[in-house]
Amino acid sequence: PSENHQETIHNENYDQKYNLQNLNHQNLIFTENRPAQSLNGTWTFTIDPYDTGLRSDWNRLSHCDAAGRPVPWDYDYDGGEAVPVPSCWNMLRPEYYYYEGSAWYAREFTYREQAAGERVFLRIGAASYDAKVFLNEAFLGNHYGGSTPFCVELTGRLQERNVLQVCVNNTRTADRVPMRNTDWFNYGGIYRDVELYRVPATFIKNFKIFLAPxxxxxxxxxxxxxxxxxxxxxxxxxxxxxxxxxxxxxxxxxxxxxxxxxxxxxxxxxxxxxxxxxxxxxxxxxxxxxxxRIEVRGTEILLNGKALFLRGVCVHEDDTVLGKATDEADLRRRFADAKELGCNFLRLAHYPHTERAAQLADELGFLLWEEIPVYWAIDFENPATYRDAENQLLELVRRDQNRASVIIWSVGNENAATAPRLSFMSRLAEAARKEDPTRLISAACLVNEKKIRIEDPLADYLDVIGVNEYYGWYKLDFTELAQLGRNSAPVKPVIITETGADGLAGYHDDAAVLFTEEHMAEVYRKQVKFVKESDYIKGISPWILYDFQTPRRMNRYQQGVNRKGLIALDKKTRKAAFYVLQAFYREKQAEGK
Ligand code: GCB
The missing domain is CATH 2.60.40.10 (Immunoglobulins)
Structure with a gap:
């Protein structure tokens, strides 16, 4: 084959060469505690803002054109920049910080069959957002979804020396999950582990074990x-x-x-x-x-038959050095800080976090809310968007199905109550319940602002109603919060899944001044009072444990950072509100909750 110059510069339908979206939850294999060969380490990396690689087949590595010239012309798989995998490219160089588009990762590895008939799977822990996988020039499939693992079978395609390439694209588009607009940073790259698994010809593909309902x-x-x-x-x-x-x-x-x-x-x-x-x-x-055992009775959440109050806090995966990649120290600090705050519960917002988080929560004793990024204005009428969302949900459920810590699957966050959204998200709730009848289903809902009432048609499909409310911040008037309490009579347990206020660490003034620690602490005092007065509220996870980077927060106090963290961006400095919440959680603990 030779590179057809005319074709590569004039054909805009290059994506159609690929059979897209065929790596989904059905390809996942059960990997927990299986020995694996790590493919982490140094890979080569080439950014490709114009998608030249897909147009002119950067995966065809060893050909010559009719004139004997080697192709691809414009790329060397072994000549790119050496980068560590896993990592977020945004954190590798200042020039890549805001880069959104495609980038090609490549590495070589050797393979020798260890047992006759063995099967080999490549597993990528997460790549954001669309990852196309090529082995020894062949396109093996692609995966949509920036935060869940996927597998591709390599059996029969391996040689002694192999070239693996992954073209990763993190472009925000209207039909993806999440879509273009979020309040977190759009990190790109292969940012979780890459591994090879060898299994016998017949192997355990999925395994779950739990207390029978x-x-x-x-x-x-x-x-x-x-x-x-x-x-x-x-x-x-x-x-x-x-x-x-x-x-x-x-x-x-x-x-x-x-x-x-x-x-x-x-x-x-x-x-x-x-x-x-x-x-x-x-x-x-x-x-x-x-x-x-986790269950709901009336407005109670019961753990092993005992009424529970969720002393929680939300967390993102975000770090000024690692981006969305995490390491053991970052994770352990998160749990230690939550423990100091008095938490028994973490909301892992707004997308599946590393699987190591739930393993640690199992060991350390935390309850978890896990979520998929059906966030704000998803393209609810698009069937492909639904398939993508459901696939991310099922990949998450299958990944963490044996974690006692995970008690709630959340099907989304703050979506306007329209008919297409109800049909989309109720289907997701049903899909989660079918895959896993042993856990609770929820979503972080908005309050009905017209009626000032906790009311969302999606609640019929949920076991627990998550409510995000920002009285004291987006709504400065606290009298509405008391009204909300009086007007609401939910028949299911409610968790205040978000509340909070921006506060710049070290900025002190009167509590009436926005962005001060004093104002933020005052919002927490009033929110705590509200929670104490509302008997149907069975937990709270304020927004958020740490300040985090987000390009939509650009005023003089924010400067690219959402300042609602109880702890500042340095992950050390506690703000005044930290101690307000801590005092409340200590009271709850003393009551045995
Ligand atoms: C929300 C969103 C969260 C934002 C937060 C904020 O309601 O769910 O992702 O970061 O508010 O700070 O506005």
């Missing part, structure tokens, strides 16, 4: 899905600390089992985890799982 806390249910030629057989299941060794029958690729057991139940106070081992056809997985 129902009246007693004495039944554990395991469900498995296998992939490969041996679709009928027996899976061996072991929970040594509970003395369980059982066989789970698999037929036509699927199986389930319920068994009597009396695990100590997981809770934030006692985050007890049990070792679980499963083996099928020589494929073995090992994980650590907590067992707990």
């Amino acid at each position: 129902g009246a007693s806390d004495r039944r554990i249910r395991a469900e498995v899905e296998v992939d490969g030629p041996v679709r009928d057989g027996a899976l061996r299941l072991e929970l040594p600390e509970l003395g369980i060794e059982q066989t789970l029958p698999v037929s036509a690729g699927k199986g389930s089992l319920e068994l009597e057991a009396a695990p100590e139940l997981w809770s934030p106070e006692q985050p007890r985890l049990y070792a679980v081992r499963a083996e099928y056809q020589g494929d073995a997985i090992a994980l650590r799982v907590g067992f707990r």
Whole structure:
């Protein structure tokens, strides 16, 4: 083949060469605690603002044109800038800070078959937003969604030396999830782990284990899905600390089992985890799982049958050095700061955070709200946008389905109450419930401003109503907050999923002056009072633990930063409001909540 110059400069439909959006939750394999070969490290990186790579096939690496000239003409996969993966390109150089568009990542790796018949999967933890994967020149598929993992099978395509390329595009478009307008930074790149997994010809593709829903806390249910030629057989299941060794029958690729057991139940106070081992056809997985029951009765949220008050705070993935990438130290600091605040609950806003967050929450004893970026004015009438949103939701659910810490799946945030939005988001709620009947479904809703009332038609589809309200900030008049309380009579539990105010750390003046720490602290005092007076409010997660970078906040106090953090952008300096919330959470804790 030779590069057709005419075609590459005149054809604007280059995207149609690719069979797009074929890497979805169905491609995910169960990776927890499987040995993996890391493909993190140094990759080459080439920004491609005009999408020349897709037009003129930068994946065709080893050809010559008719005149014997090597193609591609305008790219060397091994000649790009050396960058670390995972990382956000925005943080690598000042010139890349605001870059939005395509960039090509490439690296070589060697492969040697270890076991006859093994299958090999590439897993990318997250790449924002559209990632096209090429191995040894072949296009293997693409993935939409900037915060969930995806897998692509490489079996049969590997050589001893391989060239892997990923073209990542983070352009904000009206049909994506999120769309063009958000209040956080649009980081780009491969910013979570890249790994190779080797599994036997038949392997455990999906596995979940949980306390069986129902009246007693004495039944554990395991469900498995296998992939490969041996679709009928027996899976061996072991929970040594509970003395369980059982066989789970698999037929036509699927199986389930319920068994009597009396695990100590997981809770934030006692985050007890049990070792679980499963083996099928020589494929073995090992994980650590907590067992707990989460349910709603009237306006109560019950954890293991006990009424719960969620002492929470929202967090973003954002860091002045790492961007949206996180490391262990950043994550552990987040949980330590939340613990100091007195939290038992974190809202991981507004998109799936790293899977390590939920693993740590399991160990450290935090309850989690996890969310997909169905944020503000998504293209609710577009079926492709729905497919994308649902896929991100199911990828998140499948990824974190064994985490006791995760109690709520949120299908979105602050979406105007229109008919297309109701149909879109109620479908999402149903999809989440079908995939996972063991957790609660929610969304962060707006208040009905005309009626000054907690009222949203989506609430019919939710177990818990999330409410974002900014009385004292976007609405300066606090009397409306009291009205809101009087006018509302929700029949389901409510969590104040957001409230807060900007406060510039170190800026002090009278509490009437906006952007001061004093004003922010006063808003918190009044919000706390409101929560105490409203018996249907079963939790609160103010906005937000840390200040964060966002290009839509540009006034003299903000300068590119949302200043609603209880802790400043340095992740150290506590603002006055931190201590107001801490005092409230201490009271709640003293009441045993
Ligand atoms: C909201 C959004 C959140 C914003 C916040 C704010 O309601 O859900 O993403 O950052 O308000 O600061 O305005």
